Amino acid sequence: MNPAFTLFMWARGPAFDVALAIFAAGITLRLVEMVVLGRKTDLAPAKGHPIRQGLATIFTRSIPRPGLVRFAPGTYLGGYVFHLGFFAAFLLFAPHIALIRDALGLSWPAANRAIVESATALAVVAAIILFFSRVMDPVRRALTGFEDYLVLLLSVLPLVTGYVAANKLFGNPEMMLAVHVLSVDALLIVFPFTKLMHSVSFVFSRYYNGAIQGRKGAES
Amino acid sequence: MKTRPLLSETMAAHGVSRRTFMKYCATLASVMALPPALAPRIAQALERARRPSVIWLSFQECTGCTESITRSHAPTIEEMIFNTISLDYQDTLQAAAGHQAEAARHQAMKENYGKYLVVVEGSIPVANPAYSCFAGRSNLDVLKETAAGAAAIVTVGTCAAYGGIPHAMPNPTGARAVSDIITDKPIINVPGCPPIPVVMTGVLAHFLTFGVPELDDLGRPKAFYGDVIHDRCYRRPFYDKGLFAETFDDEGARAGWCLYKLGCKGPTTHSVCATVKWNGGVSFPIQSGHPCLGCTQPDFWDGGGFYKPLSVPTGDYRALAAGGVGVGAVVGAAGALVGRGVKAEAARKHETVDAHDLEKPS
Amino acid sequence: MTASLERGLNALREQIDAPVASFFTSCVHCGLCAEACVFYRETEDPRYIPIRKLDPMRRLWRREFTLFGRIGAMLGLVRPVTDADLGEWETLVYDSCTLCGRCTLVCPVGNDITLMIRKMREGMSAAGHTPKELIGAAVRHVETNSLMGNLAPALRAQVKRSVAETGIDIGFDQPGVDYMVILSAQETMDYPEILSSMARIFKKAGISWTIASDGFEATNVGVQIGSRDIARILVARVVEAAERLGVKGVVSPECGHAYQALRWEGPNLMGRAFNFEVVHIVELLDRLRAEGKLPTKGMESRRVTFHDPCQINRRGGIDREPRRLMALVASDFVETDDAGAMNWCCGGGGGVGANERATKLRLTAFKRKKAQLEKVNPDKLITMCAYCHHTIEEAMEEYHMEIEVQGLTDFVATYLDDEPAGA
Incomplete structure (x- = not known):
């Protein structure tokens, strides 16, 4: 009857359910698989505070070391703007807050549309910068594979499709919403299988780094 | 005739x-x-x-x-x-x-x-x-x-x-x-x-x-x-400012804020309700404080619920996700045990490295 | 048993644990580790991207420690690690990494890349892919008492000379003293003045100390090669000597990896906590300073700067201590850019300095240090690692730089006020 509606309902119905189940199962699997490997107790007497510094490093590592930004401005700037923009667009837009409220019972005030849309646009621009740095820069190029491009594309699609749907730039609004939700479904599905895992596992790696350095009383 | x-x-x-x-x-x-x-x-x-x-x-x-x-x-x-x-x-x-x-x-x-x-x-x-x-x-x-x-x-x-x-x-x-x-x-x-x-x-x-x-x-x-109600709705400025009624009797509802979070289907519903209105131009549902049901759209009755925001998934996704976490934990633990087994086996097979062993025989 | 791929992979499997899994899981291929790496910075060769140096280990982890990787391996998506891979990686793991740890501090997801290189070397060494000079050093150290061969006669001669010079006796194998001092071969051979400096400082502070004739060598080529088994043999000599003599503590000398080997790896290698304290000489000096047991007289008035050895500051946590000591004896002390935890490596640590084929790369890497020094233009450079000292002197020779280099302990001792009170 209405393919756009049918697709939209499928995207936010069964497709989302399956995607979320894969997302939840995959992340749990990988985290458990990682943590249960365990680590030997360090027998060297601590000079600093391993646990405290491990926890602190989860946050402090978000701040770049001075002097490094100028060597890879695209990666640093693109990286920061992309992450901040992505999460601003994700977490400050009312429809997303409604989803989170439905899922977790948590809610917070939404931001002005101008902020959300600027964040989206900035994040997309940042993603383009990151893309070009992967293509042009020798270091990034040496490290980049299919997965990196796939993840970059899948992370930017929800932003672009969301922007198009919210502004009705083209297409049937229901169809664009369907495409937007499908892009999110795709992102959820690939999440556990790719480096997108870093958005969860970084807590562990930063903690371990901080704890190892912290035991020695060294910076992290 | x-x-x-x-x-x-x-x-x-x-x-x-x-x-x-x-x-x-x-x-x-x-x-x-x-x-x-x-x-x-x-x-x-x-x-x-x-x-x-x-x-x-x-x-x-x-x-x-x-x-x-x-x-x-x-x-x-x-x-x-x-x-x-x-x-x-x-x-x-x-x-x-x-x-x-x-x-x-x-x-x-x-x-x-x-x-x-x-x-x-x-x-x-x-x-x-x-x-x-x-x-x-x-x-x-x-x-x-x-x-x-x-x-x-x-x-x-x-x-x-x-x-x-x-x-x-x-x-x-x-x-x-x-x-x-x-x-x-x-x-x-x-x-x-x-x-x-x-x-x-x-x-x-x-x-x-x-x-x-x-x-x-x-x-x-x-x-x-031709247009969706959302684009012609007098409450649209509240949506753009991020001001929403969270329930039917909160401050936002009284102040006439956007009803998106109460399930309004205005963003996907094509109609002139917001401009022509009803009863000789007196009002229309959103003006009367109720979210649009999306009644001009095919299958509006099966849109996942009148009070479910458009952005909220329609399925029983919470149970599925919880199930996923359970399955993931079990499979992950099993996988990790295999990994630990690999490690234990490696430790068992460990032959003490002697300084004289370091040179690879050619 | 001889080195083989299977032994190497087996050693790598033993090394993979939760932190390693979390590090590989978190890597986003951003390449910022490269920007921090002295070898990449000075060559701009993408081969030297730190995380890339771990690729064989990453593949092994994926194939054998992740479910998806195991499935991928069955489908032929994750290549197995071959002996040729390890051979190719040998120069990356040993020649272009000093385990300096800068990458570990800049990684946005917190990967301890340095720790993983250390772990990877376990596999490399068991697989027979170790630079030959390091193998030679290991054989010499295991067979005799130091990586330079039997150093006992040389040490006795240096002690004799010091006693003659200071008039302060240095006893061998004295039980029940406060500290047992160990020395790096570099100090014994090139910088023996440390003996007189320590003798004077300890005498002034009222500290009794000794040297064990069967456990005086501080360096540990096992840590650099990446072999716990060899490292354990070597560290055990020190630990057992200290335990036999019943000393309160062991003073780790001005040597970066020696501090790592005894202080941080030691108890884990031995599988037990020690019943004596391990203290770095600079930590000890700072402690004496705080207790007022390190009186000084006069100050160095020429411009002095300081080089932080990677293993002692960034990887060892000794950052403020040397600065407090510098403040004591240097009136014109300048810090270089990036001083402290982010200091640039001299290029010779982690076994690179001993590795002949890495010489050119090491000297290229030194350009960063050179630029750092030229910017502050000091008359004198103080450090607290004899091997940094040696590497820097050698490289400055190459680059025709005229900066005096001195060990911190020796520098402090120069201004020690050890005239008898009232004199």
Whole structure:
């Protein structure tokens, strides 16, 4: 009857359910698989505070070391703007807050549309910068594979499709919403299988780094 | 074929002034998104048009659409139009009943074959036609029979246009839209549950003056269904500012903030509700504090719930995710145990490295 | 048993644990580790991207420690690690990494790349892909008492000379003293002045100390090669000597990896906590300073700067101690750019300095140090690692730089006020 509606309902119905189940199962699997490997107790007497510094490093590592930004401005700037923009667009837009409220019972005030849309646009621009740095820069190029491009594309699609749907730039609004939700479904599905895992596992790696350095009383 | 009175004549008989009529034509031009210059042409066409024979078929419906039209407060031009078209068959309004009524329909069809307009209200049960019959005949038969000689079909209400509520899951009667059954006639969909009266009359006026209007991909006149409610809603500024009613009785609700989070379907619903409004322009659901249900959209009844925001998934995703976490934990633990086994095996196989062992034998 | 791929992979499997898994899981291929790496910075060769140096280990982890990787391996998506891979990686793991740890501090997801290189070397060494000079050093150290061969006669001669010079006796194998001092071979051979400096400082502070004749060598080539088994043999000599003599503590000398080997790896290698304290000489000096047991007289008035050895500051946590000591004896002390935890490596640590084929790369890497020094233009450079000292002197020779280099302990001792009170 209405393919756009049918697709939209499928995207936010069964497709989302399956995607979320894969997302939840995959992340749990990988985290458990990682943590249960365990680590030997360090027998060297601590000079600093391993646990405290491990926890602190989860946050402090978000701040770049001075002097490094100028060597890879695209990666640093693109990286920061992309992450901040992505999460601003994700977490400050009312429809997303409604989803989170439905899922977790948590809610917070939404931001002005101008902020959300600027964040989206900035994040997309940042993603383009990151893309070009992967293509042009020798270091990034040496490290980049299919997965990196796939993840970059899948992370930017929800932003672009969301922007198009919210502004009705083209297409049937229901169809664009369907495409937007499908892009999110795709992102959820690939999440556990790719480096997108870093958005969860970084807590562990930063903690371990901080704890190892912290035991020695060294910076992290 | 007997001569029907011209609209102008009928208007004169009902005491409607020329000025009022011109005003109506201007209004019609505006709601149909036509340039104001076309108002005189509408007037001319309406004045000259001979009222066509209209056969109004009521199938699986609640008569709400008929109610909507008749609730247009008197005396209005809408009412005039319906008084002046030759409504030869309308089982709610007509005086005749039983065989007489059916005879009227057959006569109208015969007399106006190829020229009459069929208005359909309600969906057609196909799984078991016996769910809805009149005069001993199934809706399906009557529709096919009546449509055969029609110039065009106007579906009034979402049931006729898209199946509507009878078509809602699990659709026990196998309800179908007119367009599922009739494929060889122009069909103008005027969905809504019910449609706005002036939209119905506007579509009829357009049909009489300019023929079949420009339709969207769901068969709706673009003039009335071109924009989504959200884009014309007076509460839209609150959406853009991020101000929402969270419940029906909070500050936001009292302050008239956006109803998105209460499940408003305005962003995906095509209708002129926010501009033309209802009851002679008094209000529309969102203005009255209730989210839009999306009633002009196909399958609006199956959109996951009237009070579920558009962005909220419709399935039982929480249980699935919780299940996923459980499965992931078990499989992950199993995988990790295998990994630990690999490590333990490696430790068992460990042969002490001696400084003299470091050189690889060549 | 001889080195083989299977032994190497087996050693790598033993090394993979939750932190390693989290590091590989978190890597986003951003390449910022490269920007921090002295070898990449000075060559701009993408081969030297730190995380890339771990690729064989990453593949092994994926194939054998992740479910998806195991499935991928069955489908042929994750290549197995071959002996040729390890051979190719040998120069990356040993020649272009000093385990300096800068990458570990800049990684945005917190990967301890340095730790993983250390772990990877376990596999490389068991697989027989170790630079030959390091193998030679390991054989010498295991067979004798130091990586330079039998250093006992040389040490005795240096002690004799010091005693003659200071008039302060240094006893061998004295039980029950406060500290047992160990020395790096570099100090014994090139910078023996440390003995006199320590003798004077400890005498002034009232500290009794000794040297164990069967456990005086502080360096541990096992840590650099990446072999716990060899590292354990070597560290055990020190630990057992200290335990036999019943000392309160062992003073780790001015040597970066020696501090790592005894202080941080030691108890884990031995599988037990020590019943004596391991203290770095600079930590000890700072402690004496705080207790007022390190009186000084006069100050160096020429411009002095400081080089932080990677293993002692960034990887060892000794950052403020040397600065407090510098403040004591240097009136014109300047810090270089990036001083402290982000200091640039001299280029010779982690076994790179001993590795002949890495010489050119090491000297290229030194350009960063050179630029750092030229910017502050000091008359004198103080450090607290004899091997940094040695590497820097050698590289400055190459680049015709005229900056005096001195060990911190020796520098402090220059201004020690050890005239008898009232004199």
